[in-house]
Amino acid sequence: LHGLMANSPAFHELEKGTIALPEFLSAFQHELDLAGLSKNDIIAKEIITELFRAAVPRPHVLDALSKLRQAGFVVVALTNNFKVRKSDLRGSDMAQFDAVFDAVFESCVLVMRKPEPGIY
Structure with a gap:
């Protein structure tokens, strides 16, 4: 399934x-x-x-990222993701994740995804 999702035009658009x-x-x-998988x-x-x-x-990972920030590093995330309702996520878990980054760059906001050269 990983290969199917990695090569899925629909998933890339999402x-x-x-x-x-x-x-x-x-x-x-x-x-x-x-693909005959259904x-x-x-x-x-x-x-x-x-x-x-x-x-x-x-x-x-959260601990390591926090230590990097405390040491003065700027910590950013570049992620392939997709828009979902906040109710679909475990809000506190994701808020904890977002708090360790100085900035988060999201494919669903940038309208491009890794590995497209323009996202870098």
């Missing part, structure tokens, strides 16, 4: 913010169907739900 989550789910389900009961919405579940900050 990360660039050019389609919303409902449109992505429909398009990605179609991609799963074309026969294995793989459903686009379940994949996204699992991504949300797995997206939790790791305490040792």
Whole structure:
């Protein structure tokens, strides 16, 4: 599945913010169907739900980033992500994650994604 998502035109558009989550789910389900994966009961919405579940900050990473900032480094994030309702995320976990960065550059806001050269 990782390869399918990494090469998914629908997922790339979601990360660039050019389609919303409902449109992505429909398009990605179609991609799963074309790949023959829907026969294995793989459903686009379940994949996204699992991504949300797995997206939790790791305490040792937060600690390392905080130490870098305390040492005077500017800490930024460049992330491929997509727009979701705040209620879909564990707000406190994500707020804790955002707090360790001086700036966050998001693919869904910049309308381009890694590895597109323009995002760098």
